[in-house]
Amino acid sequence: MKHSALFILFALLSLPVFAQEADSTAQPETFEYEWAGEKFTMQKYFIVFLKSGPERSRTEEEAMKLQQEHLAYLGGLYEEGIINLNGPSGGESDIRGFSVYNVATIEQARxxxxxxxMVKAGRLAVEVHPWWLAKGSGVK
Incomplete structure (x- = not known):
């Protein structure tokens, strides 16, 4: 009985480890949809809003260096296919830009x-939401 209890405890404690490994190879959720006689595969993407962060005080030189690192980082994710759309927003809103992540889970996107x-430095903060879109669609 004691061995059975230890085995069950070990199995339960191991679940998060196995779940994390499965996440690394997990595919985004999809479903089939028909509209106006055309079939589409809908996919769950994650839209990340980049908002003004709490740490806005930087010298101009520091801010420019962070901006270059920010653009290089996002550009790399785009090249890898992790981000599908990316760009700044206009206006005076707290939302400074957004990205659409092509990953399996909200945790991966976050x-x-x-x-x-820029987020690590506190200049930007993130807000993440699931977003369903026809797979392979683009902006027209």
């Missing part, structure tokens, strides 16, 4: 977004 040098 992790990538929080590794942005």
């Amino acid at each position: 992790e990538y977004a929080e590794n942005d040098p």
